Amino acid sequence: xxxxxxxxxxxxxxxxxxxxxxxxxxxxxxxxxxxxxxxxxxxxxxxxxxxxxxxxxxxxxxxxxxxxxxxxxxxxxxxxxxxxxxxxxxxxxxxxxxxxxxxxxxxxxxxxxxxxxxxxxxxxxxxxxxxxxxxxxxxxxxxxxxxxxxxxxxxxxxxxxxxxxxxxxxxxxxxxxxxxxxxxxxxxxxxxxxxxxxxxxxxxxxxxxxxxxxxxxxxxxxxxxxxxxxxxxxxxxxxxxxxxxxxxxxxxxxxxxxxxxxxxxxxxxxxxxxxxxxxxxxxxxxxxxxxxxxxxxxxxxxxxxxxxxxxxxxxxxxxxxxxxxxxxxxx
Amino acid sequence: xxxxxxxxxxxxxxxxxxxxxxxxxxxxxxxxxxxxxxxxxxxxxxxxxxxxxxxxxxxxxxxxxxxxxxxxxxxxxxxxxxxxxxxxxxxxxxxxxxxxxxxxxxxxxxxxxxxxxxxxxxxxxxxxxxxxxxxxxxxxxxxxxxxxxxxxxxxxxxxxxxxxxxxxxxxxxxxxxxxxxxxxxxxxxxxxxxxxxxxxxxxxxxxxxxxxxxxxxxxxxxxxxxxxxxxxxxxxxxxxxxxxxxxxxxxxxxxxxxxxxxxxxxxxxxxxxxxxxxxxxxxxxxxxxxxxxxxxxxxxxxxxx
Amino acid sequence: xxxxxxxxxxxxxxxxxxxxxxxxxxxxxxxxxxxxxxxxxxxxxxxxxxxxxxxxxxxxxxxxxxxxxxxxxxxxxxxxxxxxxxxxxxxxxxxxxxxxxxxxxxxxxxxxxxxxxxxxxxxxxxxxxxxxxxxxxxxxxxxxxxxxxxxxxxxxxxxxxxxxxxxxxxxxxxxxxxxxxxxxxxxxxxxxxxxxxxxxxxxxxxxxxxxxxxxxxxxxxxxxxxxxxxxxxxxxxxxxxxxxxxxxxxxxxxxxxxxxxxxxxxxxxxxxxxxxxxxxxxxxxxxxxxxxxxxxxxxxxxxxxxxxxxxxxxxxxxxxxxxxxxxxxxxxxxxxxxx
Numbered sequence: 001x002x003x004x005x006x007x008x009x010x011x012x013x014x015x016x017x018x019x020x021x022x023x024x025x026x027x028x029x030x031x032x033x034x035x036x037x038x039x040x041x042x043x044x045x046x047x048x049x050x051x052x053x054x055x056x057x058x059x060x061x062x063x064x065x066x067x068x069x070x071x072x073x074x075x076x077x078x079x080x081x082x083x084x085x086x087x088x089x090x091x092x093x094x095x096x097x098x099x100x101x102x103x104x105x106x107x108x109x110x111x112x113x114x115x116x117x118x119x120x121x122x123x124x125x126x127x128x129x130x131x132x133x134x135x136x137x138x139x140x141x142x143x144x145x146x147x148x149x150x151x152x153x154x155x156x157x158x159x160x161x162x163x164x165x166x167x168x169x170x171x172x173x174x175x176x177x178x179x180x181x182x183x184x185x186x187x188x189x190x191x192x193x194x195x196x197x198x199x200x201x202x203x204x205x206x207x208x209x210x211x212x213x214x215x216x217x218x219x220x221x222x223x224x225x226x227x228x229x230x231x232x233x234x235x236x237x238x239x240x241x242x243x244x245x246x247x248x249x250x251x252x253x254x255x256x257x258x259x260x261x262x263x264x265x266x267x268x269x270x271x272x273x274x275x276x277x278x279x280x281x282x283x284x285x286x287x288x289x290x291x292x293x294x295x296x297x298x299x300x301x302x303x304x305x306x307x308x309x310x311x312x313x314x315x316x317x318x319x320x321x322x323x324x325x326x327x328x329x330x331x
Numbered sequence: 332x333x334x335x336x337x338x339x340x341x342x343x344x345x346x347x348x349x350x351x352x353x354x355x356x357x358x359x360x361x362x363x364x365x366x367x368x369x370x371x372x373x374x375x376x377x378x379x380x381x382x383x384x385x386x387x388x389x390x391x392x393x394x395x396x397x398x399x400x401x402x403x404x405x406x407x408x409x410x411x412x413x414x415x416x417x418x419x420x421x422x423x424x425x426x427x428x429x430x431x432x433x434x435x436x437x438x439x440x441x442x443x444x445x446x447x448x449x450x451x452x453x454x455x456x457x458x459x460x461x462x463x464x465x466x467x468x469x470x471x472x473x474x475x476x477x478x479x480x481x482x483x484x485x486x487x488x489x490x491x492x493x494x495x496x497x498x499x500x501x502x503x504x505x506x507x508x509x510x511x512x513x514x515x516x517x518x519x520x521x522x523x524x525x526x527x528x529x530x531x532x533x534x535x536x537x538x539x540x541x542x543x544x545x546x547x548x549x550x551x552x553x554x555x556x557x558x559x560x561x562x563x564x565x566x567x568x569x570x571x572x573x574x575x576x577x578x579x580x581x582x583x584x585x586x587x588x589x590x591x592x593x594x595x596x597x598x599x600x601x602x603x604x605x606x607x608x609x610x611x612x613x614x615x616x617x618x619x620x621x622x623x624x625x626x627x628x629x630x631x632x633x634x635x636x
Numbered sequence: 637x638x639x640x641x642x643x644x645x646x647x648x649x650x651x652x653x654x655x656x657x658x659x660x661x662x663x664x665x666x667x668x669x670x671x672x673x674x675x676x677x678x679x680x681x682x683x684x685x686x687x688x689x690x691x692x693x694x695x696x697x698x699x700x701x702x703x704x705x706x707x708x709x710x711x712x713x714x715x716x717x718x719x720x721x722x723x724x725x726x727x728x729x730x731x732x733x734x735x736x737x738x739x740x741x742x743x744x745x746x747x748x749x750x751x752x753x754x755x756x757x758x759x760x761x762x763x764x765x766x767x768x769x770x771x772x773x774x775x776x777x778x779x780x781x782x783x784x785x786x787x788x789x790x791x792x793x794x795x796x797x798x799x800x801x802x803x804x805x806x807x808x809x810x811x812x813x814x815x816x817x818x819x820x821x822x823x824x825x826x827x828x829x830x831x832x833x834x835x836x837x838x839x840x841x842x843x844x845x846x847x848x849x850x851x852x853x854x855x856x857x858x859x860x861x862x863x864x865x866x867x868x869x870x871x872x873x874x875x876x877x878x879x880x881x882x883x884x885x886x887x888x889x890x891x892x893x894x895x896x897x898x899x900x901x902x903x904x905x906x907x908x909x910x911x912x913x914x915x916x917x918x919x920x921x922x923x924x925x926x927x928x929x930x931x932x933x934x935x936x937x938x939x940x941x942x943x944x945x946x947x948x949x950x951x952x953x954x955x956x957x958x959x960x961x962x963x964x965x966x967x968x969x970x971x972x973x974x975x
Contacts, residue, residue, distance in 0.1 A: 017345075042837035042838060042839060042840075043837055156925050156926070157700075158925075159925070186699035186700055186864065187699070187864070187866065187905065187908040187909060187910075188699065188904060188905060188908045188919075188922055190908065190910075191908040191910070191919045192921065194910075213837065213838060214838075214910070215838070215912060216867070216909075216910040216911055216912045217910045219910075219912050220910045220911075243912055253839060254838055254839060255912065257838060257839050257841070257842030258838065258842075258867065258912060259841075259842070259845065259865075259867045259868045259870065259871035259872070260867035260870065260871070260909075260911060260912060261912060262871070264870055264871050264872075264873075264890060264891070265849070265871070265872070267846050267849065267850075268842040268845055268846050268871070269842065270839065270842040270843045270846055271839040271842070271843075272843075274807055274809060274837075274839070274840060275837070456659075524753040524754075525748035525749070525750055525753045525754035526753060526754050526755055526756040528709070528714055528746070528748065529746065529748065529754055529815075529818065530756075530767075531714060532712055532713075532714065532741065532744075532745060532746045533741060533745075533767065533768040533771060533772075533822070534734070534737065534738050534741035534742075534771065534772070535767075535771060536734070544756055544759075547756075547758040548756070548757065548758055
């Protein structure tokens with residue numbers, strides 16, 4: 001069976017003055033229609049680079065050094081620029097944290113939307129306008145006709161993000177990659193945007209990759225997640241499995257360090273230290289210097305993802321026998 | 332020593348070493364400045380010493396030409412001064428005026444810009460309007476009026492003595508608004524930052540916050556425009572001298588040398604004006620090239636720590 | 637243990653408006669054939685009153701642009717209030733001169749949001765930390781100051797041997813530690829923390845929150861904690877004040893506000909927090925958008941988006957009234973007992 005998106009052993013490097021730097025190492029995952037995958041990690045883990053690599057928008061000096069990216073069975077990292085332009089935005093759309101990365105401040109919403117439509121399909125202006133209105137209604141923009149005449153700065157942050165989603169929908173994509181789409185928004189607006197994305201996946205039969213640092217948001221929206229650390233996926237599987245029974249020490253630490261999970265006023269469990277710089281990733285397991293479970297072998301051997309709990313859950317840790325323990329969530 | 336090691340390891344030094352234009356322009360600049368400082372030691376003749384000048388030596392062509400003499404490598408000017416030595420002394424005058432004028436305008440502009448940006452409100456409006464007015468008066472007019480008034484009031488002899496400080500002040504006065512604007516713009520940006528609020532929460536007084544906290548963070552753009560301003564000041568000096576408003580012929584600068592020689596170009600003595608001209612162009616060119624590189628590398632958007 | 641009910645600081649009817657109308661020329665408009673001068677003011681904080689008790693953590697929550705940062709900066713004295721009073725202990729401090737204010741400067745300090753902007757990039761850590769203590773104790777010797785710097789650096793978990801480095805050589809979390817150290821240098825009793833963890837990664841957030849809680853235990857600090865992150869609020873606060881459009885909606889002990897929010901806005905806000913492991917939430921969808929603080933709605937500022945609003949809410953401004961011993965709610969419907 002072909003998946004909507006399949007990433008196999010993806011490797012991304014940055015060519016820097018002192019040599020190549022590995023930003024992503026052996027990333028593999030897949031996604032089907034209507035499926036929502038969360039990519040979670042802290043800054044520097046490589047989650048945004050993963051998104052950019054899929055749509056081939058890596059900025060210099062980054063390049064794909066190995067692996068394959070298949071979209072509907074077609075290998076898209078080997079396509080020419082022209083073929084790519086068709087796919088990027090046509091079949092895969094991307095939403096960024098800052099809506100102003102997508103919106104042009106000096107053009108009205110209408111102009112930008114009509115231009116996007118006309119760049120991708122052969123339609124007349126009136127038809128393009130009709131399509132724009134339809135998409136604006138889909139994202140629940142009140143009085144869409146009026147909005148078409150407005151400029152981005154006349155709208156609130158939440159409204160702008162809805163417009164960006166409407167623009168992403170214009171080309172009827174099969175996959176949306178949303179990179180921290182709600183991080184800059186207030187909680188009351190955040191929830192609305194997340195509900196909207198979830199609903200659209202269902203109605204438009206799209207896949208969604210949600211890239212975020214916020215475990216709580218991911219756990220609410222996605223079916224599966226991949227946790228990244230220092231350029232690698234260290235744990236992946238069904239969302240409720242991982243959130244309920246995390247097995248990788250980093251995921252366990254991350255969940256326990258959330259203020260919401262513990263008794264108010266108590267000390268939060270903290271992961272000591274910080275994520276290593278890509279220039280100085282420790283040998284063996286990259287997490288071992290911060291890990292409570294680390295043993296001698298963790299310093300030498302790099303763990304690969306291995307199945308726990310019958311294939312619903314994979315973790316890359318040499319000490320999985322130690323990390324099962326009681327449910328760390330409710331102690 | 333520690334600072335030097337830090338500097339050697341920095342991105343700044345790395346990109347300097349890697350950029351041939353930066354390397355070449357900075358070396359030439361350094362060489363020219365050194366040569367001008369050491370002019371009294373290097374120069375075979377002293378153009379200020381009238382006893383060694385002989386009018387009979389006037390307009391001798393460069394040594395490799397017909398009629399040239401070994402004593403005068405680049406020939407002599409119409410007063411019989413050795414052109415090579417006179418150029419070294421002239422470069423010295425030009426460099427002193429250029430750097431002096433930049434220091435003058437820099438200090439004035441920084442104080443005004445810092446005050447306007449930090450205090451804001453009416454003080455800001457007033458100071459910036461003054462800067463606008465200053466900017467809208469061409470420096471040539473300032474120079475012409477000032478030197479005319481000065482020559483009238485104190486006589487030509489006194490003017491010749493005080494020409495150098497006077498030029499520094501004239502060029503400085505006409506260019507300070509550039510500094511004031513640059514500094515004010517970066518102060519407005521820095522003022523918003525939380526470290527300034529932190530300093531206010533500590534209770535530090537405004538002067539201390541302005542000079543100890545904000546000023547050091549606005550110096551990068553100041554450094555960048557300073558290089559361009561040195562080149563510009565040297566050219567302004569040359570232009571003023573060329574118009575007869577600058578250095579007198581007895582105290583040669585590059586500008587006054589070019590002017591003195593210009594009248595004899597068509598009578599065949601082209602070297603009197605050509606060699607100082609080449610020197611002037613070389614000097615300003617290397618300063619501007621170096622300034623360009625500095626601007627690129629210090630641009631905070633490109634700067635990588 | 638000091639008496640927890642004595643207010644350390646109280647603010648009364650605090651108002652802070654910003655004039656953004658620009659120069660005289662910008663203010664002039666042509667209206668109905670006449671030239672008029674029109675001023676535009678942002679009404680950031682409107683008639684807010686509450687007390688902060690010794691030793692507690694009072695969190696101020698609200699969405700972006702609600703005026704919570706302005707409130708913090710007005711309390712600490714960075715902005716002069718337009719109206720109202722700020723009383724520290726028993727002394728009114730909002731009308732003091734810079735000189736008279738100095739003794740209070742070392743009792744109140746502030747921690748900032750952005751660890752990249754809150755440290756002067758041209759000053760070493762040692763100089764940044766020495767400055768406040770030497771400024772307030774001019775007679776202090778260099779050695780004593782250096783020792784104090786090393787002391788406080790150890791307390792916040794930064795190795796004192798890094799004192800000669802510049803801020804850019806540290807990570808975000810370490811910079812925030814240094815920023816906290818700067819606030820602790822003068823041994824304050826009251827700290828205003830403006831979103832101190834929202835720019836940090838999750839695992840670093842926990843480290844900084846622990847550090848803040850430890851410092852409070854060891855030094856008996858009182859915090860005014862400004863944040864938009866409700867799970868942080870729930871974890872760290874004694875009491876919580878909810879602000880909407882520069883107006884206090886509700887103030888209550890943290891446990892009560894999360895278990896039983898009274899004000900309709902608080903209810904909506906709390907229902908929107910995503911919780912770990914929770915599928916699709918039943919959050920209250922607010923209609924419309926936050927009005928601009930330039931033109932406040934008449935009556936209750938929340939009336940346009942409130943499910944329960946009636947005619948009274950559109951006309952009459954609700955006053956924050958005590959509800960029980962510890963709580964304040966500014967809502968007509970709650971006061972009428974209908975909610």
